[in-house]
Amino acid sequence: MGPSTDFLGRDVVSARDFKREQFERILRATEDLEKHRGSLDGTLKGKLAALLFFEPSTRTYSSFQIASEKLGMKVTGFAGPTGSSITKGETLHDTVKMFEGYGADIFVVRHSKMGAARFAAEITDKPVISAGDGSREHPTQAMVDLHAIRKAFGKIDGLKVGMLGDLRYGRTSSSLAYALSNFDVEITFIAPEALQMRPEVSLLLKQRGVTPKKEKALKDVAGKLDVLYVTRIQKERIPDPTEFEKVKGMYEVNLEALRDAKPSLKVLHPLPRVDELATEVDGTDYAQYFVQAAGGLPLRMVLMNLILGGGN
């Protein structure tokens, strides 16, 4: 088998579906691209990418849009629900069929409903990439996160990773946990009880040999971590918001919270952030989140290029 057979024509709907070798292949190719900027420019000329964002996301949409255009593709679709026939009740099924009819070579789907990307993949024979669906999966974000980790440490094995925030409903956290389970890492889930990681995620991790720890407060574990992955807590999701107000400070990452951190700690955040990650961290060596965000562009170029067999 040639080297691109792992990705050629395949869907990307869950981080669970990828093996260590596949993640490593994507990461290496992304690192190569970052060293020689532009070397994938135009490899997919003449192709059409349909970006169907039923839910808005400036960051993810823009990176897929720029990546598609740099690869030479034309872009169609929509960046959010307004201005589309969705308001008339157009279904995901018919929308996918329509853009397939218009000649789309690849689909990128973001949707609030769990499983939407997998459903889209069943409708069309063209490859479908999830750009986040429901509260479970955002597989390309997990690849971007791994890339940021490897960029900081040159490796993923051997690292102690803390994941903080809304682990129950945060789609990026479960996708990253699935991805990390392919490596030799220690994972600690840091969250209030009501927002702790879902049991089926922990179970899969254990089956893969990674037994996650659970903590209620960052301070109990901050000093031991190599990577701290921060996500937002949306108060509305806590059964007792008043109760949460009392403990909220335990989940805010600022210089005080990082007092005991290793100097080599790297803080990641999928962004956008609100107040769970203080801007005072931006200027420190801890801050890896803007590097992380910037990686979204080359990584998505690499991924689409491998899937559509664009060469290089």
Added chain:
Amino acid sequence: MGPSTDFLGRDVVSARDFKREQFERILRATEDLEKHRGSLDGTLKGKLAALLFFEPSTRTYSSFQIASEKLGMKVTGFAGPTGSSITKGETLHDTVKMFEGYGADIFVVRHSKMGAARFAAEITDKPVISAGDGSREHPTQAMVDLHAIRKAFGKIDGLKVGMLGDLRYGRTSSSLAYALSNFDVEITFIAPEALQMRPEVSLLLKQRGVTPKKEKALKDVAGKLDVLYVTRIQKERIPDPTEFEKVKGMYEVNLEALRDAKPSLKVLHPLPRVDELATEVDGTDYAQYFVQAAGGLPLRMVLMNLILGGGN
């Protein structure tokens, strides 16, 4: 006169304005393009298309956008009212003047007000295509519909066409009726009394030698049709919605409703659909609506190419 003189520089604001020869020319050129994909790519390089969608439509917008870009044009304008100065009260007049000033070579206008496209055509000397305006006209959709019929039967003459749904306010139905009146067809309008086709449409058809029949229920006519054109009924438009609930089922197209249909029947729908056309029809030979939708892209490429004299 050279062969492109029929379309060069002209506006497309009503299906009434086109003759049989002109429809046939568009259809033949679209069939040619579908056989040799890409042969119009880049013929309008350097030109600018202004897509002014004061009313959103994913399907129509995307097909014009992709068509314009495949022809080599740059695209500007807006896909819906949000994010535009329309919210500040910018008029259609000033918007058209502005994009003319920015060098637009062709305008595609969608608007909720009847006559908006014709008004735009009076403002600018550049060609204006209606992408649907008011409840009367959607001329390029009618061309797309004819294309789907001819693709299924190899001809239009001699066919029995039923049109079902909201014929009074549905812009696609009246445009298709105007277009079909250039051919030797039998037309049956199937709708509740309150939503039957407007008298002036029937009158024009009669003047052109096509006397439409009217029916209240699909079941009375289903077995005789070659083509069934389905459109949505919006309950709010019925004077007595409670009364309508009782008869609603008579206008839903599903396998039961098609029990007596000819095996060769083709069902069309301009899409998006809600529940007036059951998904169980999708897998049958009756379903022509996704083929119909896909034709929107090549047909609109052909049309814009003829209007702007792009060659080929």
Added chain:
Amino acid sequence: MGPSTDFLGRDVVSARDFKREQFERILRATEDLEKHRGSLDGTLKGKLAALLFFEPSTRTYSSFQIASEKLGMKVTGFAGPTGSSITKGETLHDTVKMFEGYGADIFVVRHSKMGAARFAAEITDKPVISAGDGSREHPTQAMVDLHAIRKAFGKIDGLKVGMLGDLRYGRTSSSLAYALSNFDVEITFIAPEALQMRPEVSLLLKQRGVTPKKEKALKDVAGKLDVLYVTRIQKERIPDPTEFEKVKGMYEVNLEALRDAKPSLKVLHPLPRVDELATEVDGTDYAQYFVQAAGGLPLRMVLMNLILGGGN
């Protein structure tokens, strides 16, 4: 120093920051471009423009979008707040950092908050152009306005300019006043007391040798003007709207209001207009506002080309 050193890499955040020579350079280059259309096409090929319109504006957005694309740049960003992560609370800071990470070579920022463009310019080393921020500045509009004046009269010195409407909160009026203060002009501010020009603008003008007059009614000054710059009055901004209704007619520009005007008078308006400028003026020689609007495209091409050193 080579000729482009005045603009290379610089931010455009206030009309106050530019000198007469710089305005003249932009105007001359724009006039040159208008004479030889297309001569800047593709000069910035391979570059990426991030258009961040936190506030919608069809006119300004479209001109920057088309200008960027004609220069050969790819375009990313958003045309308005809907469909972006802004609804999740993404800050201007993080949005700029993100697009910088995605390789943006130039930023165009429109925002409702005063100083947003200058703040963006502090975040990134890439050049930032204000496309209007707060109620104070819209510097490229001022350049477009000067261009329209020079196009009508062949000069700016020696002209009598009246500025009418909401001068207190109208961002285009203060930017134009700053720009005009570099020339030998007479300026009259025509507005109800509550909406007269802010003191600091008048002060800067005086320091630069242009002492503005103030009038309450157009009719007292209409006969003396060479240029009448009209802007909208938003009733909500008047402390006593009922009182304003009585005098509203004094600020509506129609043929009656222009009865005493010089035949050579030119009326400008940044558009969009509502009812402060009657359409009956459109057909007269007074109307310079569509010429003015059309100038937005070549002028913004020239400006971005100079800033990014695209040659020609």
